[in-house]
Amino acid sequence: MKLHHLEALVSVADAGSIRAAARLLQLSQAAVTKALRELESEQQLALLVRTAGGVSFTDVGYRLLQHARLVVGQIERASEELAKLRGDQAGKLAIAVTPLVMVTFLPETVSLFRKQMPAIQLEIFEGLTAVALPRLREGALDFGILALAAALTDQEFDIEPLFAYESRAMARRGHPSAGKHSLHDLLDQNWAVNFTPASYESLMQDLFWQHGAKIAPARLHSTHSYSLMLELVRYSDMLTVAPEPLLLTESMRNWAQPLRLDEQFGTRRVSVISLRNTMRSQAAMCFVDCLRKVIRTRSRSASEANRMLFDRLELLF
Incomplete structure (x- = not known):
């Protein structure tokens, strides 16, 4: 499980769709889709339900999302602290x-x-x-x-x-x-x-x-x-x-x-x-x-x- 996998998961939840998540992350839609499929393949669990109207989370996906938010949030806070130490x-x-x-x-x-x-x-x-x-x-x-x-x-x-x-x-x-x-x-x-x-x-x-x-x-x-x-x-x-x-x-x-x-x-x-x-x-x-x-x-x-x-x-x- 890699950080970019969790970032993709969180961004899809926040943005509401893979396309919007790609814009949020400044990545291609294909890159976000690949990250999500890699995460599902690695865990051998379905995390998202994909429909013509967008995506929703399975129960397993929602549980992982809660952990992903904590991880991504802590890394963001650590980055901000280090930026402050650099003078930013x-x-x-x-x-x-x-x-x-x-x-x-x-x-x-x-x-x-x-x-x-x-x-x-x-x-x-x-x-x-x-x-x-x-x-x-x-x-x-x-x-x-x-x-x-x-x-x-x-x-x-x-x-x-x-x-x-x-x-x-x-x-x-x-x-x-x-x-x-x-x-x-x-x-x-x-x-x-x-x-x-x-x-x-x-x-x-x-x-x-x-x-x-x-x-x-x-x-x-x-x-x-x-x-x-x-x-x-x-x-x-x-x-x-x-x-x-x-x-x-x-x-x-x-x-x-x-x-x-x-x-x-x-x-x-x-x-x-x-x-x-x-x-x-x-x-x-x-x-x-x-x-x-x-x-x-x-x-x-x-x-x-x-x-x-x-x-x-x-x-x-």
Whole structure:
């Protein structure tokens, strides 16, 4: 198994076809096809299904793809580190950022980072956990700034806590259920939440099952975008569970309200999360340092907005 075999596999997954992968790799289509066929022949396994409409991955191919992303990603990071040692400043940093950090600390962090590393290209994904964790596992991200349940311990990842917050059920102001005080009285409502098939049981346990509440699956609508979730809650009368500090932000403070329920949804931590035993680049370390600096500075601010925000956050570093 050679590196160019794995690069071809990853590029086909990213680009969606062999022709597009060839353009991405700046190779001929024949060269990419040859690399893939060599890989299948060497492993004596079918990795791709080729049709007139393009290619898709077999189960075996998808499993190998996950390993290939890690290998290719680590080599790219090593190349960037060596380029920096040679004096070359160009590079790329791919991260995922949870919505709470996105609307509070991210703009200042990016500005500070850009001053320190102006030649680094940033690629920032919306860091809803159900979407970001699979990308981390695949090696498509350098790290994520993500919200996890406080009790979660995952041997796959290095987890560096930043702060903790409480989650609240939320609705638009004037929602017909605004006066309800029990989760059991809200099971006939539609909810906008974030989950994948793999995270469904964990979500149900956190939100409903631990409180003895049973909700019909058709009442749960999976949203993989923070802005989409807000639109559904604001204009479609859906409910959601979200970080309480979001109620102070521009995106929610003028129209959203918490529901004062007897049931609690527990504390969640926002942490810097990366694959265990992977090398973190200078750019990644710089970005995390910038984020910590912004959070510390804001936590010591005397402004009313910052005091209100940090009354709802518990710093963990």
